[in-house]
Amino acid sequence: MLLAAVGAVGAGAVQASAAALPAGVGVPWATTASGTGADWSTAVASGPRGSSVVVGNLGSPTTTFGGITLTRSGSAGTDAFATGITERGAFRWATRVGGAGADEATGVATLPDGSSVMVGKFVGPATFGTTTLTGGGGSTGWDAFIAKVTPTGSVAWATPGTAGAPGQKAGARSVAALTDGSTIVVGEFTGQVTLGSTTLTSTGGWDAFVARVMPSGTVAWAIPGGSQTGDDGAYGVSALPTGGVVVTGLFTGTMTLGGRVLTSAGDKDAWVAKVTAGGAVTWATSAGGEGVDWGMGISALADGSSVVTGFFSSAPARFGSTALETAGGNDIFVARVTPMGRFAWAIRGGGSGTDRGQAVATQADGSATVTGYYSDSNAAIGSTPLPAAQGSNVLTARVQPGGTVAWATGSGIAGTNRGTGVASASDASSTVVGFFSQGIAFGTVALAGTSGTNPFIADYRTPCASNFVQVGRRITHNPATGAYRVLSLIAVASNPAAACRVRVTVILRDPVTGTRIMQSSGSVVGETTLARASSAPTVAWPGQKGSDLMVTSIVGRTRVLTPAVMRRAQLLLVRRIATNPLQPAGAANPAVAQRDAFSSFPGWPTGQ
Numbered sequence: 001m002l003l004a005a006v007g008a009v010g011a012g013a014v015q016a017s018a019a020a021l022p023a024g025v026g027v028p029w030a031t032t033a034s035g036t037g038a039d040w041s042t043a044v045a046s047g048p049r050g051s052s053v054v055v056g057n058l059g060s061p062t063t064t065f066g067g068i069t070l071t072r073s074g075s076a077g078t079d080a081f082a083t084g085i086t087e088r089g090a091f092r093w094a095t096r097v098g099g100a101g102a103d104e105a106t107g108v109a110t111l112p113d114g115s116s117v118m119v120g121k122f123v124g125p126a127t128f129g130t131t132t133l134t135g136g137g138g139s140t141g142w143d144a145f146i147a148k149v150t151p152t153g154s155v156a157w158a159t160p161g162t163a164g165a166p167g168q169k170a171g172a173r174s175v176a177a178l179t180d181g182s183t184i185v186v187g188e189f190t191g192q193v194t195l196g197s198t199t200l201t202s203t204g205g206w207d208a209f210v211a212r213v214m215p216s217g218t219v220a221w222a223i224p225g226g227s228q229t230g231d232d233g234a235y236g237v238s239a240l241p242t243g244g245v246v247v248t249g250l251f252t253g254t255m256t257l258g259g260r261v262l263t264s265a266g267d268k269d270a271w272v273a274k275v276t277a278g279g280a281v282t283w284a285t286s287a288g289g290e291g292v293d294w295g296m297g298i299s300a301l302a303d304g305s306s307v308v309t310g311f312f313s314s315a316p317a318r319f320g321s322t323a324l325e326t327a328g329g330n331d332i333f334v335a336r337v338t339p340m341g342r343f344a345w346a347i348r349g350g351g352s353g354t355d356r357g358q359a360v361a362t363q364a365d366g367s368a369t370v371t372g373y374y375s376d377s378n379a380a381i382g383s384t385p386l387p388a389a390q391g392s393n394v395l396t397a398r399v400q401p402g403g404t405v406a407w408a409t410g411s412g413i414a415g416t417n418r419g420t421g422v423a424s425a426s427d428a429s430s431t432v433v434g435f436f437s438q439g440i441a442f443g444t445v446a447l448a449g450t451s452g453t454n455p456f457i458a459d460y461r462t463p464c465a466s467n468f469v470q471v472g473r474r475i476t477h478n479p480a481t482g483a484y485r486v487l488s489l490i491a492v493a494s495n496p497a498a499a500c501r502v503r504v505t506v507i508l509r510d511p512v513t514g515t516r517i518m519q520s521s522g523s524v525v526g527e528t529t530l531a532r533a534s535s536a537p538t539v540a541w542p543g544q545k546g547s548d549l550m551v552t553s554i555v556g557r558t559r560v561l562t563p564a565v566m567r568r569a570q571l572l573l574v575r576r577i578a579t580n581p582l583q584p585a586g587a588a589n590p591a592v593a594q595r596d597a598f599s600s601f602p603g604w605p606t607g608q
Helices: 563-579
Strands: 026-032 039-046 052-058 062-065 068-071 079-085 091-099 104-110 116-122 126-128 131-133 143-149 155-163 170-177 183-195 198-213 219-226 233-239 245-257 260-275 281-287 293-300 306-312 317-319 322-324 331-337 343-350 356-362 368-374 393-399 405-411 418-424 430-436 440-442 445-447 454-461 469-478 483-493 501-509 516-525 539-542 550-555 593-599
Touching: 026 445, 052 116, 052 430, 052 454, 062 079, 068 079, 068 091, 079 104, 079 116, 091 116, 091 143, 091 155, 116 183, 126 143, 126 155, 131 155, 143 183, 155 170, 155 198, 183 245, 198 245, 233 306, 245 281, 245 306, 260 306, 281 317, 281 331, 281 343, 306 368, 317 331, 317 343, 322 331, 322 343, 331 356, 331 368, 331 393, 343 368, 343 393, 368 430, 393 418, 393 430, 405 440, 440 454, 445 454
Parallel strands: 039 104, 039 418, 039 454, 104 170, 143 170, 170 233, 198 233, 233 293, 260 293, 293 356, 356 418
Antiparallel strands: 026 454, 039 052, 039 430, 052 079, 052 104, 062 068, 079 091, 091 126, 104 116, 116 143, 116 170, 126 131, 143 155, 155 183, 170 183, 183 198, 183 233, 198 219, 219 245, 233 245, 245 260, 245 293, 260 281, 293 306, 306 331, 306 356, 317 322, 331 343, 356 368, 368 393, 368 418, 393 405, 418 430, 430 454, 440 445, 469 483, 469 593, 483 539, 501 516, 501 550
16 A cells, blocks of 8 residues: 655744764765645665755645746646756756646656656656656546656656556556666556566455566566455565666555565565566565554665565564564564575664654665654664654664664754665765655754755765875877977876775866867776876977976865875875886887876875
């Protein structure tokens, strides 16, 4: 069953005070959109060059994203929105889809070209760019939608998941992109739903669905998952690096999914399944106890394992050999699932109030960033305590590959504050989205609320070990003409944290005229980072005898610098030049004197 929509909470704008962040964690920016009603973000996906796409819902008559104002299509209800965000938190574009009813976006996935696919539900008729979807649920039901959005924010196409009759309901909850540009969409429905040429029929109450949508918007296949005794649904999906996806959700009683049968331990249990790109279910597993246990978000890792989050009320809830006890109400769980579908570990989060894990995003090093919310003055995740919540606080936590909590924080003041989505970038940063009602602070970055609820987007970063950059250059100088020739240029950064990325841009200018001669950029994860201008083609310019290259701009990302780091970077540079000769064999010219050199910022050690 679909979770209840967010209503207007609180009144008045309250300026949030600064909230301390864990040591080593920073939020360089956070932003919001301004409206007078209930607006909220639901999901986020990382895009090219540090950008992201955020989706959510508009309950205000008008909502402003930076300098872009969206107007709700009806006098009531909600519309869905998608917005593009730059690496520094600026709104690039924003678009609205929907009609006069309650239309909501609940998931988004990005494609390599910067386009994205958003999913959710609509009450027809609803407009998606130039496409109008009618649906079959009527005014008392709703239908699913899948829509592709271009890199500039226009809607390329929209495909419905059509409910079978008025009053029946179908909603897409999450989406993951495959390498060929197709997507896997998951959700739930009652009665019947038609996806492309496939009609699925519920076995009782709400059932789950998993479907593949091709790059053109056509549906390749769809499979149901359900039981005869209660409600079932699919809420999170993540693409595996080798193809296919992992999916999570909840089920009641005995559920069948693609020939795999799961039986709950009590009321409702969480489930995780691996589904191939062709729609076959490789394995399925469950977790829970006698209460309500619900899988909400999942994120796959390079080895085929995954991290899943959600909430549970069972005492205990079992995740393989691990039993978690609730502290009261609903508690958060975070668990690791092996490539074969077994639970490796599980941890609990929350307190005696209502606490939920909503979304998770894994990093290249196997860690995961989790978001959700908690509502207790004495809450923790793992063994890490959380700041006291006066209403509900946004939870953001980094969980290590073995299940220990590296850091965790809560954001919010009195009122309703919830994290709903998270995405990770290759530089180990995480973008968290959600909503707040009376102001919220992320470290020293504070956002003021309005009379309803407001969406937020916040960028969490943990500093890399260093951002020290040196430049090695191999040039030739012809004394007769005073001309220099660049054979190659290397920028090296010491960056021992394997999950961190350093981006380097090097600009060279003629030391006499100031004319730009060469610009090179690059980013690599790990111990050495290269920004390289190669000798094909070479760059030559006249210069003064004895003059040299002038490096005018070296731009990196993180700021932790120590003498040990500087020495290591210098050694790396020397080793790089020594073990990777840049002068092509046989290219020596008797009239040209070969010269090796490297330089650094003022005050830093030089010499080879």
